[in-house]
Amino acid sequence: MSKGYSLHIGLNKIDKQHYSDVPFLKAAVADAEFWKEFAEQSGYSARHFHDEEATASAVLATLNDYAGKMAPGDILLLTYAGHGSQIANEKAVGLDNERFDQTWCLYDRELLDDELFEAFRAFREGTRILIVSDSCHSGTIARVVPDAQNLSQHLAAGLEKAAGARGMRSRKLPLANEQDVLSLYGETVYAPVQKRFRTKAQAADVKAAVKLLAACQDDQTTFDGDKNGVFTESFIGLFRKASTRKKNAPELIDAIRERYYYPRPNFFEYGAIIPAFDTAFPFKIDIPDAAVVTGKRSPDLKPRPVGRRLTKEEEWDEVKVKRNAQLLITWKTPPAGDITPGNDMEILEKGADFLLVELKDTPHEHSWSAAHALQQSLQQAGMEAVVEPDLSVTPAQDKRATREADANNPDYIREWPPAMGDAAIGWHLGDTHSQLAKATEEVRATPGAHVRIAHLDTGYIPKHPALPENLDYQLQRSFVSKENPAVAEDKPESGQDGHGLGTMVLLAGGKVSKDQTFGEYEGYIGGAPVATVIPCRISESVVIMNDRTFAEAIDYAIANGCEVVSMSMAGKPSQRMAKAVNRAYEAGVVIVSAASNCWYKGTGALLPKCVLFPAAFERVIAATGAMHDHRPYDVDFLREGSERAISTQYMQGSWGPASRMTRALAGYTPNTPWASTVHPFVRSGGGTSSATPQVAAAAALYIARHREEMEKKGYYEEGKKWMKVEAVRHALYTSAAKGDIFPDWKKYYGNGILRAWDALQVPVAEPAALTQSPSAESTWWGVVEIVGSFFKRRKLFRSSEPKPSAEALATELLHLLQTDPQFYEIFSRIDLSNPVEMEATIGQPEFRDKVLASPYASAWLKEAIQM
Known part of the structure; x- marks a missing residue:
């Protein structure tokens, strides 16, 4: 029978002398405690390091100990919650795709990804390593101003600014602290470590099967919450559902992407190919053929896109349409020069005064978060535009739920009248x-x-x-x-x-x-x-x-x-x-x-x-x-x-x-x-x-x-x-x-x-x-005006920070009522033309709490709903 071992690292604070008084986090230790409890309940033999305990030598020694203990078929669960950073490397061109070493900020110093790869090389073939990293991996977000013509950079800048303005703490080591660390310790601490790996490709010769579930893409930051990091918090929510235990690793990341929009979680894998590990719930210890290796994955460390798909078990209990968000950008004054989509978008259509873009691997449910963020960043760059979601997607229908029944079984649906023999076609x-x-x-x-x-x-x-x-x-x-x-x-x-x-x-x-x-x-x-x-x-x-x-x-x-x-x-x-x-x-x-x-x-x-x-x-x-x-x-x-x-x-x-x-x-x-x-x-x-x-x-x-x-x-x-x-x-x-x-x-x-x-x-x-029916525009806009006037009296609009219009937030709220199942009952009974009923409903504390808890509501809407 396979055995499970785990190590859980959480750092709210790191050595001020080494990191130049970096701001403390609040929830990283709580993340590590959650993962340790989860691991023990799942049958793992668990260890943990918090704050001062989490030194580079302690972590590497523990990994070395596990490498000696673990036999083929065994699994290591390694979780990290804390700051992340990067250090430029000097490897030969072509040796690795990346020009930076990604790091975990342990208490006494940063632990380089090359050091982790080296530790993983000690594990036997047929062992499994699963890593959950709730930290940031790259410093590229340190750019202060996005490229004015790059839409993806505008989107990232808008989302990061929105999160920061709402009190969320980044788990990215601040740029000033990065620079201080390198100035003080670059030559004495980090250069000697990097020198050991200058001629060795990352992840080369790793014989274990390794899978990484990461909180964000390499050019993004992830955030610290009040109780847990946003990434760990999503796992906590998912684990409450029994169907989660039937998902494999890519499907888990896919499910988390449905829970919040920014940052976008990442998944990649390398080392041995163990088919059972690929298809099973990745945290499960004892799986059939756990030690059976059928090949090797090249160490391509580029983020691998995760296909948005359903498992068989989800098809009816959690039916969703996997569709990317599309945004329509209507320019008030068309910008000078060519607008480029950047890495995260594709331009679908382009006109004299508009762009239609699709956001790669962005669930349509989060369209409004993206629309508001992009519009705010463009506005700050002096580019006036209206940005709106372009798609309305009906859940519960794809090729498993078409309007007609199985064409290979063309009879009447016996559950509904008429049953076979009660009537004829026509x-x-x-x-x-x-x-x-x-x-x-x-x-x-x-x-x-x-x-x-x-x-x-x-x-x-x-x-x-x-x-x-x-x-x-x-x-x-x-x-x-x-x-x-x-x-x-x-x-x-x-x-x-x-x-x-x-x-x-x-x-x-x-x-x-x-x-x-x-x-x-x-x-x-x-x-x-x-x-x-x-x-x-x-x-x-x-x-x-x-x-x-x-x-x-x-x-x-x-x-x-x-x-x-x-x-x-x-x-x-x-x-x-x-x-x-x-x-x-x-x-x-x-x-x-x-x-x-x-x-x-x-x-x-x-x-x-x-x-x-x-x-x-x-x-x-x-x-x-x-x-x-x-x-x-x-x-x-x-x-x-x-x-x-x-x-x-x-x-x-x-x-x-x-x-x-x-x-x-x-x-x-x-x-x-x-x-x-x-x-x-x-x-x-x-x-x-x-x-x-x-x-x-x-x-x-x-x-x-x-x-x-x-x-x-x-x-x-x-x-x-x-x-x-x-x-x-x-x-x-x-x-x-x-x-x-x-x-x-x-x-x-x-x-x-x-x-x-x-x-x-x-x-x-x-x-x-004959009586003329009320204008559709006035009826619809009347609803938006009712809700918009409510928002203008709330917290968000007392701030001088750039913000979406009250009308845009009102439209988002009405879309939310049709997107999040917790609002379906309300939307199914409310009279949209009754201003008293509308304002009374959205003013209730219970309604506010639902908006604040909704994974589909934008940060701006959540702030606007508060007093």
Whole structure:
């Protein structure tokens, strides 16, 4: 059986004579004490050195002792918490990648990384060494002013300044102290040590398998907290979750990157390759084949990027979409000279007054921290810009949780009605449900009937047999960065299996035969097959809601004569999104948007159970879900005794609160037909994605049928076009099935369940009967103003330090409510239009404490929420 040995080093204070009165830390010894307790509970034989005990000779002697004791299969856990630094080395060019020795600041002197490598060479082949270093590794952050044209340097400078201004202590040895150490002891203490390693490559000839989990990248600093360092504190939080014990080393670093944005933890490994060590929880002592070595890793000490990925165990209990943050930089005055992205960013798009950048290995959840930091640093350099997150990402959906079920198992989802045999593909079009088939027949009989729909989604997949007959290939458009704008084709390999195809076919799909539908249905499969459809690819994945591409696609739809927009996506609001909704409304374009979905399996809801944006704007129709039996698409109405298996079975529609249901309307889902790439169809379309195109189809049919009447009433004249939107909504809402079909219809459906043919029988409302809906921009900005006025009275805004605007912080807070699960219940019930309720909520101490504890809230927001 393998044995575990550990050494835990923690230094709050170091010798003032050697380090020239370096500032003390507060939490490093506590870190070492935590790791020692953890190690002993895990079965390790543990030692520790604190403060004066932690001398270079004591540490090296202990490592030498362990090297003599440990047999193949054994493991050493070495943890360090304290200051870090660097000393320039003079090795031959090409011998090592680095030109500096990274150091741990032990009590009496700095311990060079070369000395650690030498100690590790004494360990036998087949042994394991795991290092957790909660310190800084490089002095490159000592630059005082970032390169004015380098965005990555601006980002780092902004983040470091924000942390320092908020009282966080850096674990980087200050530059002045570094210089004093080298001035006093460079020649007498450190030069002789470096000389021993001048002709030897770092980590060469290490026979043990070594893995390092480090608190930060080589050009960053890590921070000391009140109780623990930020890195160690993250481990403490992770270890509370049982699923953590199933992660390997890279997955642990990946999980920590989800917990805070700056600094970015690092991982690298070298020495022997022990496959079991690579795949197991790295702290586990006894693992199968612990001594089996299959090769050797070259000592490449460059930080290795950690792929953002899920373990099998995380897929449903901790579902996250691994997506890098993107920021849109809009210049008030474009800077002179070329702007370079630096090491941590990539420029995706560049215009005369904007840059779109992606932050490498930065989780999208931390976009606001990066946006505020970058904007503040640019501002201090005299470069005025607005920096905002560009992506809204829905957790709980990737290739394991697509809208349709497994294409290789194309049956109905038995947990939801209808079960196999209760209905046939196409049931949703019938007279007892949406009435879309009957409505289409009436419009076909109307001379000159026509209408154009913009379909905002992931695009379409060519050559599917059910594509709309009137698909406008000439006007198709992709708004996704770095794609051909003239091609709106979806990429099935993205893992979504054609979400755009599925919704497009439900919207306006053409004729299908029984051999394409398992012998169940023939005829037109779309809700409005008479309509012309312009495919607009606004995202490469249904989980990504990009307000910039949304706004661009809305403007494109307006410019190309579309009168209906169908979008089966939802996300977080922005001014850009609100203004686009207003432009569409004022141009007479009916927008139908999915209310959103949520999941109920596992540790809890993975999204707020409520209407999200843009569906929550009053100028948009929010599509909610009703099932085959006319009951709500909600877990409370599942079939009794249903087996609940992993997949879209765990997805349900979202609805509420009442303040966001005033313009809602239900379409039918789940188990609607879903155009697929393996079979022409599967039977298991689900989510409000399936409901949305039905409602949009009904709106388009009404316009096509009543165009002449609306023209006569002046609804196509400038200044009156909004009346067309309200007239269409009036018809859909008044004709919808209500209490006679489900008693609590208003709670779940808003205005009822779609009845498309009945809507066609509703005359076009007179102008006097129509009321203009509140501006989306004013509604959204009113919320931001409410929250912003609250922030302006708080701690952050009493400081003279540069800071984000109150409006930007208010937007961040509202995004946080949809990002951090601890706020989902609040966001799902709060009336965003009620200033009294909003201010009362965010003013509660319990709410403040949640913000302060949130890993997704920026440092600025945390300060702004305090008195």
